[in-house]
Amino acid sequence: MKIAEIENWGEETRRIKNLFERLGCDLVGVAPAKHFPEMDFFENWLDRGFAGEMNYLQRHREKSVNPRKILPSVQTVLVCGQLYETPLPHETAEHNSHNGWISRYAWGEDYHDRLLKILRTGVEWLNQKFDDLEYRFYVDTGPTRDRIWARYAGLGWFGKNTCFINQKVGSYFFLGEIFLNLPLQTDKPAAERCGTCTRCLESCPTKALVEPGVLDARKCISYLTIELKTAIPENLRDAIGTNIFGCDICQDVCPWNRRAPQTREDAYLPREGFYHPDLGDFYKWVRDEFPGRFKKSPLKRTKQRGLLRNVAVAMGNSGQKEFKSALAEMAESDDPLVREHAQWGLEKLKNRQSKKQRVKPTKSGKTSS
Ligand code: SF4
16 A cells, blocks of 8 residues: 555554554654754754763764654654563662662663564564555664654653653653654654752762753763773762662652553563672673673673673772672783773772771770771
């Protein structure tokens, strides 16, 4: 059938949205393929240098703000969201300092693979129906501004923590989008609902949220432990705590996530050992089982040396002297990045021990120096 033969696009849009919901999407909306003011904000954010070393964001800048550069015949953008919340406690709950934190989105399988598969299946169905269908689809895999499309597809608003928030489900969801030459019925953008709340701004350990809705990625723990390929700046290492891959704090404190529904996708539940792993065990997995154990996991993005770097910082921050031998081993590494971070970790543990010794309690219960 030809696209022009469809008479009722309202009905057709509902049918297509239902299809993607049946395939596993929890949120589906449609945005008109236009230039929106937020695209200029993003350009300005890049110009201010807040993207750090994420040079891939600089590439295809023109394409990313002009949907017609992606697909000349584009009419609408279908946006899909898939939840990844699980019943396990948040990062902000009480945790053991022997253990490191992996960001919730990375506990299970790589979402790119899962969500791309759903989008591909949906597109195949559309392709069979329409002889003249044209499309492009992405899950963080191309030059698109997914949150902007999601906003104009009516799926939510940009939180002051810069995450994309939906009134019903919070912010623990992945986004993917399909650029289509179909004149689907579009949705209205949702209202902004952060109000006077500033919890995320106050909770960020590195003060990376420099203004409401403006992130200096160069200070963000997710950037420092995932995207940054070089040394973590020393002045930010203490604040990283025991985070070994990403950070969830600005989402975990958000009231809109208090009742976030859980994912229907088993693939996003934690792999064995990936929920809040013991730092000693995790070190051995990275040392001995990389890449095998990390196959199809988002953690492989940081590569072995990046994970070892992060583990060294976390071990230093843990205050646990039993990590000394692992740190001493890393301090002998052939890789200068790992070596330097391990030396920093050892020094941190040593300083902590000597501080403890200096503040020993006396018999009277008072402390002596
Ligand atoms: Fe908005 Fe508050 Fe959530 Fe931050 S914590 S994103 S200010 S609602």
